[in-house]
Amino acid sequence: MFDWKLILEAIGMIIYATFVGFIFMGIERKAMARIQRRIGPPIYQPIIDTLKLLGKKESVSHGFIYDFGPIFALGASITALLFLPIANFQLFSSNADLIVVAYLLEVPMLGIMLGAMSSGNPYSAVGVQRGLLTMVAMQLPYGLALIALIQYYGSFKLSDIVALQSLHGWSILVPALLIAMVVFDIVFQAMLGLEPFDIITAPAEISMGPMVEYGGKHAALLFTQHAVQLFAETAFFAILFLGGASNLLELLVKQIAVLFIAIFIASIYPRFTIDQAAKFFWKWPTILGIIAVLLTM
Amino acid sequence: MSENDGFISYELQEFKLFEPLFRWARKKSLWIVAFCTGCGGIEMPPLFTARYDLERFGMMPNPAPRMADLFLITGYVTPKTLKRIIITYEMMQDPKYVLAHGSCPINGGVYWDSYNVVKQLDKYIPIDVAIAGCMPRPEAVMDGIREIMRKIETGEADGWKRYRENYEWYRKNQDELFGEGWREKDAKRWLAWL
Numbered sequence: 001m002f003d004w005k006l007i008l009e010a011i012g013m014i015i016y017a018t019f020v021g022f023i024f025m026g027i028e029r030k031a032m033a034r035i036q037r038r039i040g041p042p043i044y045q046p047i048i049d050t051l052k053l054l055g056k057k058e059s060v061s062h063g064f065i066y067d068f069g070p071i072f073a074l075g076a077s078i079t080a081l082l083f084l085p086i087a088n089f090q091l092f093s094s095n096a097d098l099i100v101v102a103y104l105l106e107v108p109m110l111g112i113m114l115g116a117m118s119s120g121n122p123y124s125a126v127g128v129q130r131g132l133l134t135m136v137a138m139q140l141p142y143g144l145a146l147i148a149l150i151q152y153y154g155s156f157k158l159s160d161i162v163a164l165q166s167l168h169g170w171s172i173l174v175p176a177l178l179i180a181m182v183v184f185d186i187v188f189q190a191m192l193g194l195e196p197f198d199i200i201t202a203p204a205e206i207s208m209g210p211m212v213e214y215g216g217k218h219a220a221l222l223f224t225q226h227a228v229q230l231f232a233e234t235a236f237f238a239i240l241f242l243g244g245a246s247n248l249l250e251l252l253v254k255q256i257a258v259l260f261i262a263i264f265i266a267s268i269y270p271r272f273t274i275d276q277a278a279k280f281f282w283k284w285p286t287i288l289g290i291i292a293v294l295l296t297m
Numbered sequence: 298m299s300e301n302d303g304f305i306s307y308e309l310q311e312f313k314l315f316e317p318l319f320r321w322a323r324k325k326s327l328w329i330v331a332f333c334t335g336c337g338g339i340e341m342p343p344l345f346t347a348r349y350d351l352e353r354f355g356m357m358p359n360p361a362p363r364m365a366d367l368f369l370i371t372g373y374v375t376p377k378t379l380k381r382i383i384i385t386y387e388m389m390q391d392p393k394y395v396l397a398h399g400s401c402p403i404n405g406g407v408y409w410d411s412y413n414v415v416k417q418l419d420k421y422i423p424i425d426v427a428i429a430g431c432m433p434r435p436e437a438v439m440d441g442i443r444e445i446m447r448k449i450e451t452g453e454a455d456g457w458k459r460y461r462e463n464y465e466w467y468r469k470n471q472d473e474l475f476g477e478g479w480r481e482k483d484a485k486r487w488l489a490w491l
Contacts, residue, residue: 029352038350045355049326052366055319058391060363208361215363215390 021227053220069115073108080104116210127209137281144289162244170243176295194266330365335372373401423456
């Protein structure tokens with residue numbers, strides 16, 4: 001028999017995350033506009049954009065994999081979301097859900113790449129090549145930051161990490177984990193696809209990167225996926241380093257704080273080229289990550 | 298043409314219930330395909346910078362034609378550019394609008410005597426709103442965009458529908474200018490030089 005309560009909770013969480021994720025995307029555009037002394041779009045602008053994309057009367061498809069890519073990406077982001085302890089309830093849990101979430105947050109990129117490659121556009125191919133290289137490069141510091149965290153707390157469970165933080169104070173109060181947070185924050189910029197690591201979409205440089213062939217309803221799916229992904233990633237950051245949250249409002253405040261750091265970095269730095277990004281990821285964040293791991297031993 | 302039959306009954310495929318909502322959304326989020334034709338190209342960036350900020354209407358310059366809704370033709374159109382314009386226009390997905398910006402797309406402007414400028418763009422792709430001026434001030438462009446928003450709201454901006462319904466006529470004009478099979482010829486043009 002179905003567990004109706006669990007299903008309803010999951011649906012409620014997905015709706016909440018999508019809505020808040022869209023508002024986060026709006027905050028991102030609005031804050032960047034204010035930094036450039038513009039008025040900027042209204043804060044609910046991404047919702048209107050998605051509605052418009054859903055209302056398109058034509059959808060170009062390049063075959064089954066092209067349709068499947070965005071759905072796969074959206075599914076992976078939703079799964080990552082369901083494993084996170086949002087406020088004080090966690091829908092699904094396993095013994096190693098930190099690793100599960102860390103990898104599920106990478107999978108949507110692969111889904112987009114899968115769809116983009118099947119469109120056969122050379123701009124998509126260049127975007128995919130850049131995206132995969134960024135992913136490979138950022139795995140090393142990302143892994144080191146998580147290893148430092150796991151070694152310090154001695155647990156792979158996100159709920160344990162939140163509980164330990166509520167007992168002993170936030171992670172960033174520990175010097176070693178503060179270094180790990182700096183490393184994670186650099187990687188976070190690439191995970192969100194913001195400058196200086198927005199080499200994957202690279203607007204105006206390689207058209208739109210992998211998303212160049214997506215339009216209409218496919219693009220609406222990708223927008224929704226980005227909203228869910230943004231919510232899940234900021235929540236993951238808040239859970240790991242800012243002590244989780246006991247209610248949704250507290251979580252929201254922490255997520256927005258994390259988001260604003262990302263926006264402020266993104267709005268003043270230009271874009272790295274792909275070789276510079278790979279070099280950068282394997283130099284400074286990796287050194288800092290190794291120091292963090294050594295300090296927690 | 299048999300494959301064109303499906304397009305003519307487009308009105309029937311509309312979601313009648315949600316149509317006002319979608320019309321409002323289309324009006325509020327026009328994405329411009331960043332295709333700068335001629336001298337009007339330098340009139341585009343001031344529209345999106347701090348002084349005349351068009352992003353407050355939800356507009357965004359978009360480098361990919363598949364996601365875009367609004368096509369700004371900003372200046373004279375040579376036959377060589379017109380081929381690219383037609384291909385980009387056909388890549389855009391269906392509620393799509395064209396705003397002709399400046400005098401040249403309307404009647405050739407100062408290039409009325411040129412052998413290499415397309416005098417009347419409306420013969421090749423359907424135009425929804427035209428703004429006169431050489432160059433128009435950003436306020437004039439914003440006024441044209443207000444007009445196109447009003448037309449989207451009332452459903453008068455139907456260039457994409459006209460292009461579907463009168464495709465034979467537009468195709469005939471394009472073929473008269475470029476000659477039959479210009480798409481294939483243009484794609485193969487560079488093969489000899491590789």
